[in-house]
Amino acid sequence: MADKPVLDVQGLTVSLPPGADRLNAVENVSFAVAPGEIVCVVGESGSGKSVTAHAIMGLLPAGQLTATAGRALLEGDDLLTKTRAEMRKIRGDRISMIFQEPMTALNPVMKVGDQIAEVLDIHTSLSERERRRRVLDVMQSVHLPEPERMVDVYPHQLSGGQRQRIMIAAALVLDPVLLIADEPTTALDVTTQAQILKLVKELRERRNTGVLFITHDFGVVAEVAHRVVVMQHGRVVEQGKTEDVLRRPRDEYTRMLIRSVPSLSPPARQPVTAAPIVLQTSDLTKTYVAGGLFAKRREVRAVRQVNLSVRRGETLGVVGESGSGKSTVARCIARLIEPTNGAILIEGADVARLGLRALRPHRKRVQIVFQDPYRSLNPRRTVGSAITEGPVNFGMAEHEAIDRARNLMRLVGLDPDALMRFPHQFSGGQRQRICIARALAMQPEILVADEPVSALDVSVQAQVLELLDDVRRRFNLAVLFITHDLRVAAQVCDRIAVMHRGEVVEEGTTAAVFAAPKHAYTRALFDSAPGRNFEFGKFEV
């Protein structure tokens, strides 16, 4: 790997429009990618990692961002000085890019084979037959099953992982020297992610492509990267060989980031056995029925006969991939939807069938914290009115509710005087704190946390998890913790229930499940966790 680099970025600076929170989106960034090398650019949101990638591709939004200094040399050619026509020739041919959302990156009304062939059509003068052969070849090489059949399907007929494979196939069909991957696995399930990562590694080996891999996930970094570039606030704070950066980080920010990665080995926990059971579901089932008068009736069993129980002061993790039914369970328990069958016992009282009116007194006993902190607060109402809404609904006097809200703000680590502010004045992590305060304002017995940290940066994630654990202990809450992230589950859960296709396939104490997973699916899930062989935060001096 001592060849001349395929990509050599020198002092790249991209300026932000006037009035932004900082002068440059990216400032004096330099790094290189050698042929056949995977370089991971890692950083939190707003670090400028995506802007860097887009600047290299010449895809900066016109008029908003401009590269003002530096060079981006592709095999010695400065990309920043190319005209648009020249860049068009280079893109797809010598550099390709794959994006985060395989759903939106593919054209929904075009057959996937044609989308791959489009690249050939633009850049080469191959015959129709030759093109088709090349398309089938490249589909074969990204391990798509039955390329002959798949070449003529539309994107919606494929799974997320297959779509991402199509994207990769289209990116690689012309054998580019550089592949830029912008968070290519973030939107995928962990098992699919593992396959895509494996594919990327294999392809760069076989084709000697240089890969610039943008990610926020240190697990992925440990899994694929040869070298790592750590970015913060638009600057490179550290770069080097993966082993060096992960084991012997020199920069304080890098150390903090790596330390924040939750470990996959669960800490020792005292099992909660004596406390009374607060929440219990028995044979909880939710079936969605589609179709109607004219369409064919179709049943989707989102959740099948789920039996869970949570004791006071205990955290039960529900782990699963998208579509496993874990969120449906959460929404049934919060009674945002009505289960089709089964019982939900809250301290012995069944709430599964209660009508709107009869449900009301039970509402305050179960509170929920949602995944997306940007959408879980009404943007038009102050934080204070969000927190006081519930207590006031149940007859508390306004000033009393405000007092409680002030106390809760202090409890979740925010300034009580910020109650008058609006949600957009807070960051994602702060908003999630507000949502926790809002849930606590109802003095619930059960807290349902539906992926509460999935949308947060890793450093913020650790703080919010700590807060959740703190309020659980302080108020002796029963917590139902829904997550897809095994690392998070390992750290906060007393017990874990693994869901797959609407069913709980395995349940047990966190330590037991992690030490010896019994069900085949659980094992597959654990084997897919990126960076599972790497112990983060154990630094060598």
Add this chain to the structure above:
Amino acid sequence: MSVEPALLAGETATPPPKPGLSGRLARDGGIIFGAVVILLMALLGITAPWLGTKSPSEINPTFRNRVPGIEQATRNDDGTTRTFTYRMGTDSLGRDIYSRVVYGARISLVIGITVAVFSVAVGLFIGLISGYIRWIDAIVMRLMDGLMAIPAILLAIALVSLFRAGLMSVIVAIVVPEVPRVVRLVRSIVLSVREEPYVEAAICAGTPTHLLLWRHILPNTIPALIVQGTFIVASAILLEAILSFLGIGIPPETPTWGNIMAEGRGLFRLYPHNIFFPGIFLALTVLAVNVLGDGLRDRLDPKLARRM
């Protein structure tokens, strides 16, 4: 493919830079033009008696079908003469078209704004309920589909013929065909907003349904309704003119732009000014309202706003 704005801003949202005067004009030109024209029309209607007009229904049998700009001298009791200039000529009954056009602005604007307010209010109410309560939705939406299947003008004619012709019945006749469009708009917004986590959080907080709709869902419909409302103003003004032109709207002695044109229709080839002047005012007003609506949509509706 463009970079999403979110990736520039990161955790803290950055407001877009304030545009200069020329930027504002380029962006808000439509809003400014539309608002100014509508304001002028409203002023015209309000101050009609002081704008050198005479009674719009005053018939002058000796001075019929005169061309614009003609003057008529009348002798007062004390022997002096007084001249009156018919700036836009007279119609076949000798009425001053200028006065009729200026007074007509009142009817047009009153109808446009009243219709918009009523149809938005009614549509908002039905749309909120229909979007939130599923079983009502099925019934209400089929009813709205049925209403939308009938051409607005036919429906309005049928409704007017049920009542005595007059301002109120014309307003009702125009409101009814407009309501389904507002209902559909509001319903579609409710259907997407009710899935927002903050609405679900409010449900968990035990917020009663009427408060939920009022606090958390209704505010989301306001920008779209302001935009839709302006378009309703324009179409109501047009529809009133059409009804009057067909002779089934406001009684013909009342000056409205549609009535003036209807009256001038017979002698249109000989005296085009009968239709020309009210037509200009009608076109200008409708254009202004539509341009204002377009401008407001660009500003208020983020989905349709063009990227700056």
